[in-house]
């Protein structure tokens with residue numbers, strides 16, 4: 001048996017990489033099992049990604065959408081937290097190589113391994129786009145987007161030439177999936193409601209929000225009817241949606257699109273471009289695939305068997321977004337159920353059982369926020385939009401936020417913003433003052 005804690009020697013050691021939806025649920029499922037659990041994460045907080053866009057647009061604070069991992073697991077006596085980035089694995093020695101925050105390296109042994117390290121933004125091989133088109137996957141991304149958006153309004157306010165202001169007041173969003181639609185809608189709401197009376201030279205409501213999407217309708221994962229409703233709402237709040245186009249270049253001053261059908265190239269002067277069009281597995285997936293001798297599937301994900309373990313490695317499970325299992329989508333519910341399933345299989349094996357039941361995903365539906373009082377909810381035959389969808393969306397997101405404090409705080413902030421049309425989470429930090437201006 002391997003353990004990082006001498007007090008726990010003798011019990012099988014379960015190492016979980018990633019404290020997102022999959023990892024936390026795997027750890028919790030092992031609460032009563034006779035194992036010691038080590039949750040390794042490169043960060044200190046469990047992040048509620050579905051509300052990242054609200055943090056990016058000043059509606060919620062970073063603290064409202066994240067919870068310290070240690071706090072989440074504080075009552076789970078058999079679990080410890082190890083803050084480090086997993087960088088390699090030796091499946092023969094059964095060790096994971098980790099790099100701590102001070103760049104020092106260590107090895108952590110395991111008897112069972114659950115990998116739930118998620119995805120990162122993909123630029124589809126056009127890595128140069130990363131310099132000017134911020135993705136939307138981490139807290140750093142959300143804070144960088146917040147900085148970019150509010151800085152753009154501030155710069156525009158100081159320019160006397162109306163033509164010079166326009167690119168600063170043009171916000172481009174690449175990708176018409178839920179994240180792109182939510183971001184586009186929020187920027188328009190920010191411009192037309194929250195900032196309405198705060199500027200003297202510019203009218204923030206003049207801000208153009210351009211939404212570019214390659215398919216022929218936004219939110220293609222929803223039914224055609226709901227997708228059409230979303231489009232109507234976007235039109236009504238003033239988002240300019242361009243379908244059938246790909247964003248093919250982004251610079252500090254402009255975004256370029258190419259029409260898929262005609263090949264027509266169009267350039268829009270825009271100082272802010274946000275990128276929501278793709279994800280790929282985090283680099284650890286590559287190290288894992290090489291070490292285990294498996295081919296990565298779509299987006300660099302790791303193929304798993306019925307019980308979510310990797311073929312030929314019954315002690316290694318991959319769950320959540322990084323796992324490729326029967327085409328299941330990269331959504332929170334798949335990760336949560338997958339994490340619980342891996343935890344249950346391990347608990348059963350440790351208790352002396354031999355069963356390795358297959359993972360059965362229960363689809364609870366999906367939801368997307370479009371604008372104030374407009375959201376979509378699709379669950380089986382239930383299809384809601386407008387105000388009903390919005391209420392359902394709000395209830396679901398509150399229910400899934402980690403921690404009573406975050407739930408209560410978010411309800412309060414949302415209620416206040418609704419009544420007063422304000423957004424108060426607009427603080428910008430620069431990290432390194434020497435390079436701060438470059439990020440504009």
Ligand SMILES: Cc1cc2nc3c(=O)[nH]c(=O)nc-3n(C[C@H](O)[C@H](O)[C@H](O)COP(=O)(O)OP(=O)(O)OC[C@H]3O[C@@H](n4cnc5c(N)ncnc54)[C@H](O)[C@@H]3O)c2cc1C
Nearest residue numbers: 018020021022042049050086117118320321330331332335
């Ligand atoms: C902007 C946005 C909006 C979304 N909206 C919705 C929604 O409305 N509904 C929905 O169902 N889903 C939504 N999703 C998808 C959902 O958030 C993911 O499906 C879910 O987070 C996947 O969980 P996971 O545990 O696989 O990975 P994650 O939640 O991404 O967690 C991965 C964890 O692994 C850690 N990690 C990564 N690499 C390493 C490493 N090498 N070593 C150690 N730790 C590492 C990370 O720090 C992170 O904590 C959204 C995602 C985004 C980005």
